[in-house]
Amino acid sequence: MAIASSSATERGAKGPHSAGPGALTLWVAAVAACTLVLWTIRDAAHEAHMALAYLLIVLGGSARNGRWVGLALAVSSFLAFNFFLLSPYYTLAIDDPVDWWVLVSFLVTGLVAAQLFHRTQRALETAERRAWEVERLAALGAESLSVPRALDAVTAITRVIRNELPVRSAEVLMFEHDADDGLVIGRSLGSEVEASEAQRAVVPDSARSGRIVLLEADGTEHVAPEGADLASQVTGDTRRVAVLVPLRVRDRNLGILRLDHPDGVHLDRARAIFADTLAYYAALAVERVRLAAQAEHVEALREADRLKDALLASVSHDLRTPLTTIRALASDLRSTGDERSALIEEEAERLNRFVTDLLDLSRIRTGALPLEPQVIAAEDLVGAMLQRFGGVAGSDRIEVRLPAGPMLAVGRFDFVHALRALGNLVENALHHSPEGSSVVVDVSEEDQELCFSVLDRGPGVPEADRDRIFEPFVRITNPDGRSGTGLGLAIARSVAEAQGGSVLYQPRAGGGSVFELRLPRESLEDMI
Numbered sequence: 001m002a003i004a005s006s007s008a009t010e011r012g013a014k015g016p017h018s019a020g021p022g023a024l025t026l027w028v029a030a031v032a033a034c035t036l037v038l039w040t041i042r043d044a045a046h047e048a049h050m051a052l053a054y055l056l057i058v059l060g061g062s063a064r065n066g067r068w069v070g071l072a073l074a075v076s077s078f079l080a081f082n083f084f085l086l087s088p089y090y091t092l093a094i095d096d097p098v099d100w101w102v103l104v105s106f107l108v109t110g111l112v113a114a115q116l117f118h119r120t121q122r123a124l125e126t127a128e129r130r131a132w133e134v135e136r137l138a139a140l141g142a143e144s145l146s147v148p149r150a151l152d153a154v155t156a157i158t159r160v161i162r163n164e165l166p167v168r169s170a171e172v173l174m175f176e177h178d179a180d181d182g183l184v185i186g187r188s189l190g191s192e193v194e195a196s197e198a199q200r201a202v203v204p205d206s207a208r209s210g211r212i213v214l215l216e217a218d219g220t221e222h223v224a225p226e227g228a229d230l231a232s233q234v235t236g237d238t239r240r241v242a243v244l245v246p247l248r249v250r251d252r253n254l255g256i257l258r259l260d261h262p263d264g265v266h267l268d269r270a271r272a273i274f275a276d277t278l279a280y281y282a283a284l285a286v287e288r289v290r291l292a293a294q295a296e297h298v299e300a301l302r303e304a305d306r307l308k309d310a311l312l313a314s315v316s317h318d319l320r321t322p323l324t325t326i327r328a329l330a331s332d333l334r335s336t337g338d339e340r341s342a343l344i345e346e347e348a349e350r351l352n353r354f355v356t357d358l359l360d361l362s363r364i365r366t367g368a369l370p371l372e373p374q375v376i377a378a379e380d381l382v383g384a385m386l387q388r389f390g391g392v393a394g395s396d397r398i399e400v401r402l403p404a405g406p407m408l409a410v411g412r413f414d415f416v417h418a419l420r421a422l423g424n425l426v427e428n429a430l431h432h433s434p435e436g437s438s439v440v441v442d443v444s445e446e447d448q449e450l451c452f453s454v455l456d457r458g459p460g461v462p463e464a465d466r467d468r469i470f471e472p473f474v475r476i477t478n479p480d481g482r483s484g485t486g487l488g489l490a491i492a493r494s495v496a497e498a499q500g501g502s503v504l505y506q507p508r509a510g511g512g513s514v515f516e517l518r519l520p521r522e523s524l525e526d527m528i
Helices: 007-014 021-040 047-065 067-085 097-146 150-164 269-335 340-365 378-388 415-432 488-498
Strands: 169-177 184-188 200-202 213-216 221-223 240-249 252-260 374-377 398-401 410-413 439-446 449-456 502-507 513-522
Touching (some): 047 067, 169 269, 252 269, 374 415, 378 398, 378 415, 378 439, 415 439, 415 449, 415 513, 488 502
Parallel strands (some): 398 439
Antiparallel strands (some): 169 184, 169 252, 184 200, 213 221, 240 252, 410 513, 439 449, 449 513
C-alpha cells in the first residue's frame, strides 16, 4: 500500500530531542563555562553584555531540548550571574539598583523565551502532524477509489488504523438482515481474508443506535450521549478495552468500526480526530461494498429477466403448431357430433390468446413491437372495441360516453395496439364486475392526452397490490375465486407506454376501479 511513511508521525511524537539528565548536564556545564569566562573579565565587561551571553545559552537549550531545559538554564544562569558576576561577589545580594533591573530583566526574558520556543515547537509539531494526516488521508482516499474490489478498500483502511493507532485490532462490521430470523447481522469486512460464516454475529441494539459504544473487560457496555465525539470518550479512562464507532453515510447507519486493545483503548485528542476521519473513510468503503453487492444483484436479476423473456418467446412460438393441430382435430371431432369438441375448441382458443399475449409481451420488452402511429378518432377506437366484444357475454353492459362538442376527439397512436390495450382494460372490468352492473367507457380530452377511462363496480384493488397489478403474471383473485392470466394489464400498460402514453389506476368513488388509458392527443383545429 503506497502511502506516506511514518517519519512525520515520529517527528510529531518525539518533538525536540529528549530532555534527559545527560542533555541537562551538558547545558549546565555550558552555563558553568560561560560563567568562568565572564568571571575572568567581569571588571571590564558590562552587565548587559554578560546577560546576553547567558541568554544565548538559554535560547539554545530551549530550542534544542525543550521548555523545561530552558527554564532550568534560565534559573541556573540567574543564580550564577548574581553570585559570581555582580557586586558584592559570592553573595546573592546586590548593591546597585540598576543591577537588580538587569538581573530581573534577564530572568524574565529567559523564562519568556523558553516558553515561546516551546509554543513554537508545539505549533510546528501540530502543523507537521496535520500535513502528514492530510497526505495520509489523500493517499488512502486515492487507493480506496482505485482498488478493483470494494472489499480491498475496507482492508486497506483497517490496515492503516492498526498501523497508525495504538490499538491491537481494528475490524469493520457491515449491517445485514438475516433472511430467516429478521435479525441485524454484522458481517466482518476488516479481515485480510474473505469473511466466513463464523465472522457473522447478531448486532446488539446498542451498536445500532448510531452512537459510540464502549466495552469494558467484564462485558459492561457504556453508550455515549447523542452527538458525543470519539475524543471525549477515549481520553483518560483506559479500562474500556473496545470501542464501537458508528459508520454513517447520509444519516444512515451502515455498520460499526470496532477498535480493541487488552490494556484499554486510549487516544489523545489529535489521534482521536484522525481515527474519526478514518471511520468516515471506512463508512464510505462499506457503502461501496453495499452498492457493489446491490449492483451484482441487479445484474443477476437483469440476466434472469433476459433469459426468461427469451424462454417465453421460444416456448410461445413452439406452442403455436400443436395448438393449430388441436383446433383442427377439434373441428373434425365436431363434424362427428361429439359435444366435447366445443369445449376443446374453447380451451384451445383461450390457450391461443395466452400464447399470443406471451409473444406480444416478449416483443414489447425487447423493443421489437411494430408501431404505426396515425391520427385516429376516439370514436373509431371505441367503436372497434364494441365490435370486438359483440356477442361476448356481458357486452350489453358496456356503456360509452363520448365528449360533447362539434369537433371529434382524435389522437395519434397505433390503432391495432391501442385497441388491444383498451380491449384488455374493458375485458378486465367485465371479468371483475358483478352481474347486472355496467362498465363505463368514458372518453375525455386533457391537455395533450386523450383519456379512455374504464369504470367498473367490482371489488377494487387492495392498496397493498396497487403497485403490482401492472406487473406480468400478477393476479388479484376476486372474492368469488375468479382470476385472470395476469398479462392483460401488463400488456395494456406496456403498449401504451411504447406509444408515449400510460395506463393508470385509481379507486372509484362508491366502490370499484377506474383504469385510465392515456394516449397522445391531436387537435383537429391545428390540423385544418
